[in-house]
Amino acid sequence: TQLLEQSPQFLSIQEGENLTVYCNSSSVFSSLQWYRQEPGEGPVLLVTVVTGGEVKKLKRLTFQFGDARKDSSLHITAAQPGDTGLYLCAGGGVGTYKYIFGTGTRLKVLA
Amino acid sequence: NAGVTQTPKFQVLKTGQSMTLQCAQDMNHEYMSWYRQDPGMGLRLIHYSVGAGITDQGEVPNGYNVSRSTTEDFPLRLLSAAPSQTSVYFCASSRRDAGAQYFGPGTRLLVL
Secondary structure, three states: OOOOEEEOOEEEEEOOOOEEEEEEOOOOEEEEEEEEEOOOOOOEEEEEEOOOOOEEEEOOEEEEEOOOOOEEEEEEOOOOHHHOEEEEEEEEEOOOOOEEEOOOEEEEEEO | OOOEEEEOOEEEEOOOOOEEEEEEEOOOOOEEEEEEEOOOOOEEEEEEEEEOOEEEEOOOOOOEEEOOOOOOEOOEEEOOOOHHHOEEEEEEEEOOOOOOOEEOOOEEEEEO
8 A cells, every 4th residue: 555654744834934844655656746725625736746856846835756756845945824734745656547645734834 | 617616515414325426627637536535634535537437446435436427527426424424525637647636625524
């Protein structure tokens, strides 16, 4: 059974601080997605990474896919209150259409 | 485009009742899926479909049925509701060769 472990589970920081969220597995994934979810809504896609070692930037967010395609990280620079939410990673298995989600990192950015 | 729509938004059932959660997408996506989200457990895959007439089980399929007669619709049926099925249910769709999924707003289900 494939598992995706996210850390930390909870994070409360001050506006302007930097943070990194990790998504780790012992399994290889064909692709990995990061989503953000607001209370009462469905997850919204932030990025997809497919190549080992790939780095993608989305404004103040930097996403990296591990060289072996087993892990990923999300780095936020100068966090803002609008970044508050639940961050989820999801991996697609090699040769399968089943997607596994991590348990999520709940981020709160205080003004 | 409406994207992915789900109905109803909220539902209360009694143990043993059956119901169907509706999901529709207007993006012509081949892949559709159902997840349930419970506190502290992230999203877990219930069933998925890679095209009309093709469905397969996910991580937690017991107690749920699906069918895919059209590209647009992917209903989820609870055969005999149990309190353990109290959860928030999300439907999602994507192109079959892309991992990025688009989610609906969710259905909140309470089984008494």
